[in-house]
Amino acid sequence: MGNITLHKVSKSFGSSTIIPRIDLDIADAEFVVFVGPSGCGKSTLLRLIAGLEDVSGGTIFIDGKDVTKEAPAKRGLAMVFQSYALYPHMSVRNNIAFPLKMSGEDKAVIDKKVNDAARVLNLTAYLDRRPGQLSGGQRQRVAIGRAIVRQPKAFLFDEPLSNLDAALRGTMRLEISELHHQLNTTMIYVTHDQVEAMTMADKIVVLNAGNIEQVGTPLELYRNPQNLFVAGFIGSPKMNLISGNPASRANAATIGIRPEHINISKSGGDWKGTVSVSEHLGADTFLHVNTEGVGQVTVRADGDIAVEHGETIYLSPDQAKLHRFNAEGRVM
Known part of the structure; x- marks a missing residue:
């Protein structure tokens, strides 16, 4: 299960409040996109969920358990960053297997999980290559594969397609959406690109200056924006x-x-x-x-x-x- 609940969660750095108190419910197997302009707090909010930042106030629940003080490794989440963060001297196989080896998994279990992830991501033919021999899209799939083998409760994506060209971003959007349907696992995806949000999300969370402006399906936000910010942000070209x-x-x-x-x-x-x-x-x-x-x-x-x-x-x-x-x- 991958239910995630934020209750009055806030984040401040010194006297600067980045995230005022917010409440948010994310259902199991939902694909939720945090979208907003640069500096709106979407990546900070993702890092709070992951445990990479400490909350200043409020509570984070995963499957009903309070994980506010839990270390990132104990939350059962897997994160995919904008940077691929692959080990250049390792093969694709060893890059994907790395988190399992670090946790002491049995070799037979590791091999099966790596092969299963490679098959889902169309990486089987590249398992013995190194990252430098792959395209940007293939390297991003390796990073996703490293997350898949951990079988997390939820995947957290922090602008994973920003380093790719426009055509490849379009292809990867389709691949990540298809992956969500195959795995049926909760996914939270951060982007400043509202086209990504509209085409991928089950539910969009529109953020502005750390505040949640509106939450809804892509068509709900497009057809019925609740304020001027959402009206001007969602849609390409934007609303007049x-x-x-x-x-x-x-x-x-x-x-x-x-x-x-x-x-x-x-x-x-x-x-x-x-x-x-x-x-x-x-x-x-x-x-x-x-x-x-x-x-x-x-x-x-x-x-x-x-x-x-x-x-x-x-x-x-x-x-x-x-x-x-x-x-x-x-x-x-």
Whole structure:
């Protein structure tokens, strides 16, 4: 089992509070992603769960047991870092086996666990190679394999894909998601990339300045952000947030509209604007439009839309998809 509960957990360094008191429940076998901008406290929170940092207040429970004062090795967790942290002079086999050898496992048990992990991660053909002979993605899989053989209650991933190129990150996202389904084990994943969060998570925890802004499934956060921070952070391109007269007419301090929820016309509409930049991505085109009285608006259009720089177009937001926020930035 891998249930993890945080009860009024906080962390301070001297007079600086990094994590105010927070509560969070993570269910067994759930894939939870901590997401937020740099410096929001997501890695610190992960390290508190792992036991690599001492809490300043509150309690951490794993499977109902208070582990707040327990050493990292006794918590039954396995961590995968941004750095692969592999031993360059050891083979892949010995890198994966290292934690088992250190714990005194029987050789036959070690061989079986290493071979099982290698099969799951498609590393069987590379077991006798050294890390320097592998690609970045393969090395990250070795680091994950070293965690798998420990058969932990939960896996903790601290931005494991940051060192990889864009194409490889996409491949590894799929592989880690598939691994979660195969192992059916709790996973907590830290990232600043909301695309990773949206595509991998069962549940997303959005953090800002150490506070939990919102918790929910990817679609819940996308469709129903509870405040301006979540509205502006979740989604790519991000939601258009508009204040001033357009918001006042909607009886709100700020209104939000997703780029795909804006209709485009060349003959007339609610907002008149001039196309400044067109980003053609194949199936989609993102138009950045300078609109009169509204400001710059990003619109998601069909990939083969025929518009040019400097062209005048009209935008009409779908009123049924409009998000309204009050002066405190909370959803109305």
